[in-house]
Amino acid sequence: MTDHDQYFAYLMQRSALGSLYRRHLLYPRLARRLVGRSLDVGCGVGDFLRYRPGTVGVDVNPRTVEYCRSLGLDAHLMAPDRLPFDAAAFDSALLDNVLEHIEDRGPLLAELRRVLRPGGRLLVGVPGLRGWDSDPDHKIAYDEASLTAAVEAGGFRVTEIFHTPLWRSAWLSRTLRQYCVFALFTVA
Numbered sequence: 001m002t003d004h005d006q007y008f009a010y011l012m013q014r015s016a017l018g019s020l021y022r023r024h025l026l027y028p029r030l031a032r033r034l035v036g037r038s039l040d041v042g043c044g045v046g047d048f049l050r051y052r053p054g055t056v057g058v059d060v061n062p063r064t065v066e067y068c069r070s071l072g073l074d075a076h077l078m079a080p081d082r083l084p085f086d087a088a089a090f091d092s093a094l095l096d097n098v099l100e101h102i103e104d105r106g107p108l109l110a111e112l113r114r115v116l117r118p119g120g121r122l123l124v125g126v127p128g129l130r131g132w133d134s135d136p137d138h139k140i141a142y143d144e145a146s147l148t149a150a151v152e153a154g155g156f157r158v159t160e161i162f163h164t165p166l167w168r169s170a171w172l173s174r175t176l177r178q179y180c181v182f183a184l185f186t187v188a
Contacts, residue, residue, distance in 0.1 A: 008063040011045045019047075021178060025165055027051040033123050033160070033184050036091025039115065041083070041108075042098035049073040056090070058083060081107035085115045092121040097180065099150070100126050103139045109154025116187050122156055125164070125182040128173030147183050156185035 001009075031052045040048050043057025046068035057075040059065050068075035076084050093112055099105055112122055126142040127134075142150065148158045161183045163169070165176070172179045 002063075004061045004063040007061055008045070008067065011064065014047075018178070021165065022047055023051060026178075029162070029164060030094060030096065030123060030125075030182070033121065034092040034094060035121060037089070039083075039085070039090045039093040041078075041093060041095050041112070042101075043068060043073075043075055046071055046073045046075060048094065048096065049075065055094075056085075081111060083111045083115050087114050088117045089115050090120060091117055092123065095122070095124045097125055097127060097131075099124055099147075100132065100138045100140055100142060105140075105150060106154060109151065109156070113155050113187055118187060120187045122151070122185040122187070123182060124151055124185065125180045128176070128179035128181065130174055131177045131179060134177050142181065144181055144183070147181060151183065151185050152188075155188050157188045158183050158185050160184040 027048060038052065038055045040055050040057045043049055043059050044064050046057060049055050049057045049068060050073065057068055057073060058078045059075065060078055060080055062077055065075045065077045078084055093116060102108060116122065124147065126147055132138055132141050144161055152158060161181065164180050164182060165178060
């Protein structure tokens with residue numbers, strides 16, 4: 001079994017409770033911050049693509065892209081740090097639990113600036129402590145300050161920070177795998 005197949009199998013193991021959480025609590029909070037034509041970078045098995053119709057997905061894993069396409073979703077394979085789209089093709093983009101998997105985030109952030117229209121929005125979510133510890137593929141841990149600094153260094157300006165599932169909480173960060181810090185940025 002390839003790494004791509006293993007990751008696909010991991011993504012397919014999500015629980016019914018997790019699905020309910022994403023569909024009824026998380027995705028509504030994320031979707032209302034995205035505008036116009038939107039790109040989901042690291043779309044996985046297409047959960048958000050199914051939630052927000054018209055969203056375009058992209059992933060480095062050919063197995064997940066193939067699965068999304070089998071569901072009729074608009075998903076594309078990307079090479080690392082290279083988005084297969086024209087400049088200024090999107091109004092907003094989502095990186096939900098993606099940035100922590102990337103050691104050198106500069107090239108991907110430059111690509112996002114390229115494909116976002118002037119004033120475009122970038123919504124980035126990273127796991128809290130418990131979520132960070134749950135995946136051995138995580139490369140860089142972020143908190144509010146380091147996430148803001150990292151993405152602003154890529155040419156974006158932070159406009160909002162929020163936490164899921166509810167509010168900022170050190171206890172939830174240590175206890176709940178689904179706890180995340182989200183920051184909304186605009187192209188600077």
